[in-house]
Amino acid sequence: MITPQEAISYFNFQDKPSDLVHLDTPIPVIDLGIVLNNLVKAQSHFDKLGITFRPHIKTHKMIPLAKIQLRLGACGITVQKLGEAEVMAEAGIQDIMVAYNIIGQRKLERLVKLARKAHLTLVADNEFCVNQLNSAAAANNLTLDLLIECDTGDERNGLGHALQVLKLARTIVSSSNLRFKGLMTYPPSGKRKQVASILSDFRSALTENGITVEIISSGGTTDLYSNEGLDVITEYRTGTYVFYDRMTLQNGCCTLRDCAVRVLATIVSKPTNDRLILDAGSKSLTSDLVGLDGYGVDPQTHLRISKLTEEHGQMDLVDAEKNYKIGDQIQILPNHVCPVINLFDHVAIKLDGEILGMVKVSARGRVS
Amino acid sequence: MITPQEAISYFNFQDKPSDLVHLDTPIPVIDLGIVLNNLVKAQSHFDKLGITFRPHIKTHKMIPLAKIQLRLGACGITVQKLGEAEVMAEAGIQDIMVAYNIIGQRKLERLVKLARKAHLTLVADNEFCVNQLNSAAAANNLTLDLLIECDTGDERNGLGHALQVLKLARTIVSSSNLRFKGLMTYPPSGKRKQVASILSDFRSALTENGITVEIISSGGTTDLYSNEGLDVITEYRTGTYVFYDRMTLQNGCCTLRDCAVRVLATIVSKPTNDRLILDAGSKSLTSDLVGLDGYGVDPQTHLRISKLTEEHGQMDLVDAEKNYKIGDQIQILPNHVCPVINLFDHVAIKLDGEILGMVKVSARGRVS
Numbered sequence: 001m002i003t004p005q006e007a008i009s010y011f012n013f014q015d016k017p018s019d020l021v022h023l024d025t026p027i028p029v030i031d032l033g034i035v036l037n038n039l040v041k042a043q044s045h046f047d048k049l050g051i052t053f054r055p056h057i058k059t060h061k062m063i064p065l066a067k068i069q070l071r072l073g074a075c076g077i078t079v080q081k082l083g084e085a086e087v088m089a090e091a092g093i094q095d096i097m098v099a100y101n102i103i104g105q106r107k108l109e110r111l112v113k114l115a116r117k118a119h120l121t122l123v124a125d126n127e128f129c130v131n132q133l134n135s136a137a138a139a140n141n142l143t144l145d146l147l148i149e150c151d152t153g154d155e156r157n158g159l160g161h162a163l164q165v166l167k168l169a170r171t172i173v174s175s176s177n178l179r180f181k182g183l184m185t186y187p188p189s190g191k192r193k194q195v196a197s198i199l200s201d202f203r204s205a206l207t208e209n210g211i212t213v214e215i216i217s218s219g220g221t222t223d224l225y226s227n228e229g230l231d232v233i234t235e236y237r238t239g240t241y242v243f244y245d246r247m248t249l250q251n252g253c254c255t256l257r258d259c260a261v262r263v264l265a266t267i268v269s270k271p272t273n274d275r276l277i278l279d280a281g282s283k284s285l286t287s288d289l290v291g292l293d294g295y296g297v298d299p300q301t302h303l304r305i306s307k308l309t310e311e312h313g314q315m316d317l318v319d320a321e322k323n324y325k326i327g328d329q330i331q332i333l334p335n336h337v338c339p340v341i342n343l344f345d346h347v348a349i350k351l352d353g354e355i356l357g358m359v360k361v362s363a364r365g366r367v368s
Numbered sequence: 369m370i371t372p373q374e375a376i377s378y379f380n381f382q383d384k385p386s387d388l389v390h391l392d393t394p395i396p397v398i399d400l401g402i403v404l405n406n407l408v409k410a411q412s413h414f415d416k417l418g419i420t421f422r423p424h425i426k427t428h429k430m431i432p433l434a435k436i437q438l439r440l441g442a443c444g445i446t447v448q449k450l451g452e453a454e455v456m457a458e459a460g461i462q463d464i465m466v467a468y469n470i471i472g473q474r475k476l477e478r479l480v481k482l483a484r485k486a487h488l489t490l491v492a493d494n495e496f497c498v499n500q501l502n503s504a505a506a507a508n509n510l511t512l513d514l515l516i517e518c519d520t521g522d523e524r525n526g527l528g529h530a531l532q533v534l535k536l537a538r539t540i541v542s543s544s545n546l547r548f549k550g551l552m553t554y555p556p557s558g559k560r561k562q563v564a565s566i567l568s569d570f571r572s573a574l575t576e577n578g579i580t581v582e583i584i585s586s587g588g589t590t591d592l593y594s595n596e597g598l599d600v601i602t603e604y605r606t607g608t609y610v611f612y613d614r615m616t617l618q619n620g621c622c623t624l625r626d627c628a629v630r631v632l633a634t635i636v637s638k639p640t641n642d643r644l645i646l647d648a649g650s651k652s653l654t655s656d657l658v659g660l661d662g663y664g665v666d667p668q669t670h671l672r673i674s675k676l677t678e679e680h681g682q683m684d685l686v687d688a689e690k691n692y693k694i695g696d697q698i699q700i701l702p703n704h705v706c707p708v709i710n711l712f713d714h715v716a717i718k719l720d721g722e723i724l725g726m727v728k729v730s731a732r733g734r735v736s
Contacts (some may be wrong), residue, residue: 025474058679081679100636101694106390106392116668156680157636159639269526270515277524283710309524339655343710345733367394
């Protein structure tokens with residue numbers, strides 16, 4: 001547990017607007033009370049299961065929230081890109097998984113510097129990546145911890161066959177400056193049993209060949225609280241659970257009360273009685289539809305953003321809402337919160353309806 | 369005209385990578401030679417027509433490019449949001465159109481400060497906005513120049529009927545601290561004649577009632593070089609013409625040789641022989657489909673990005689391209705370049721195949 005007062009101490013609030021009306025729109029407003037509930041609930045869940053919890057900071061990208069996650073008991077953090085890891089290591093975070101094949105000379109140079117600041121767990125799904133990592137580590141007298149990324153049905157990155165996994169593990173084990181630590185996957189949603197079965201097979205293929213599998217890391221927000229297929233997993237990674245969004249609400253893995261972020265927008269035009277225009281477009285909400293109807297919704301009225309250009313969002317009015325007027329503020333639940341936060345240098349934090357201040361999205365745009 | 373050497377002098381290149389291989393991917397790479405051709409061509413076009421040219425900086429968001437546009441003869445710049453105007457005024461740009469209803473107390477305070485630094489032309493399409501602007505101007509002993517935004521078929525912001533335009537113009541004319549300057553529209557594509565006819569009717573409604581219309585400002589990249597409906601226009605605004613993109617290429621308003629931006633990405637995984645994974649996802653390319661097939665294309669091979677998550681882009685390989693290997697770099701023509709540039713703090717500039725350096729996207733994320 002953590003008190004709101006202790007949580008607030010992780011932020012360094014300065015420019016403090018007195019209320020929503022004094023925020024420049026469009027701006028994401030984050031309810032810290034909801035965030036703390038989400039963080040505590042997930043950490044407690046994995047504490048009870050005896051599974052290591054390693055939250056992914058790609059959703060919030062904020063140093064204070066990463067530190068609160070660690071304070072609550074996370075073993076470390078997950079990042080997707082080296083740039084995110086650099087920001088978090090600079091802030092003093094000591095245990096970071098970079099869940100992405102690191103490829104290329106410039107990135108390896110940065111990786112070597114980073115490895116001197118924080119303990120890294122890396123992943124790879126191919127020999128090219130493994131060999132580059134080993135060469136860079138050897139040239140700099142480092143030993144790097146490495147997991148193999150496995151495809152358990154999501155069909156993105158990862159090896160999908162036990163023999164491929166065994167082959168790559170043998171390469172890692174025989175590499176002078178790499179330590180093989182285990183397996184990692186970003187699983188498909190709703191298929192926990194299938195994922196567990198695949199990971200179990202991969203583990204067997206390795207252990208039967210004398211290779212120790214210390215870590216099996218899975219993740220995802222959709223199945224965060226599923227009780228299926230947990231036996232094989234030693235570690236869990238998830239990002240969106242910090243804020244949730246319209247997509248996760250639609251998926252049924254949260255309620256509206258768990259959704260911590262609204263993009264505050266202002267009605268700037270009402271050209272006809274049938275539509276109004278908000279000052280939030282794709283440069284604030286992204287164009288992510290993720291299978292939903294519209295580019296965001298006002299949960300109070302269920303009005304959706306039906307049309308979006310870069311700086312304009314259109315809502316179609318039906319009779320009941322025609323009394324909306326220019327200058328009114330609307331709070332939009334974003335479709336997919338991760339890329340939305342990534343559009344803003346700063347976001348507003350509120351607690352019990354009061355704006356506490358602005359916080360820097362320090363790892364925003366750290367895409368390389 | 370401008371020589372590449374003079375153009376380069378507008379940049380302050382420091383960290384200079386020697387070639388593409390030394391750029392961290394994903395990163396937009398901009399061909400300055402193509403940019404200069406695009407800028408010179410458009411400026412010359414409007415110079416010959418005797419129409420004022422006021423490029424929109426929402427696409428590039430970079431101070432050096434805005435200054436080159438002015439050096440070539442632009443009368444000033446257009447911005448969409450106050451934050452963009454603040455960045456450009458801070459850099460010394462003196463003539464700025466903010467093509468957006470400015471609504472809300474915080475924004476009015478910022479607007480007053482800005483009006484002391486640069487000459488502003490504002491737009492409004494409603495009484496609420498006009499009255500707020502006048503109050504703020506009066507309270508600060510300012511006089512603000514104002515255009516009425518008109519809907520000429522695009523159905524976004526703007527007044528669509530002559531009587532509405534006349535009514536709002538009368539409000540502006542009778543406002544103590546506003547100067548009515550004319551009409552502004554963001555027109556629908558391919559309907560220049562219709563747009564001209566509407567604007568002409570609106571102008572007549574005003575002049576017949578003794579209201580002088582000094583400026584009629586239209587814009588858009590798709591019809592940039594159309595010769596239709598130009599008589600009524602005194603000013604033209606356009607943004608995407610600086611870089612062009614896959615959308616404008618598809619629209620037929622540019623050739624591939626006019627497209628100045630590629631997002632350089634690295635192949636980080638080839639999990640099967642049928643697909644490869646790039647390190648560019650929606651946090652580098654956006655999810656903008658704009659009616660196209662896929663989230664970006666490699667113009668050399670015509671390979672499209674068929675699937676996109678936040679940090680992964682998937683290309684489906686057919687036989688001919690199966691020799692792509694992990695570590696190779698691919699140059700992606702983005703679907704919609706404006707929101708892509710908005711994702712990066714810095715982008716790379718090249719000329720004649722050589723990387724000149726990195727430039728700051730100073731107005732990136734200035735969405736409010």
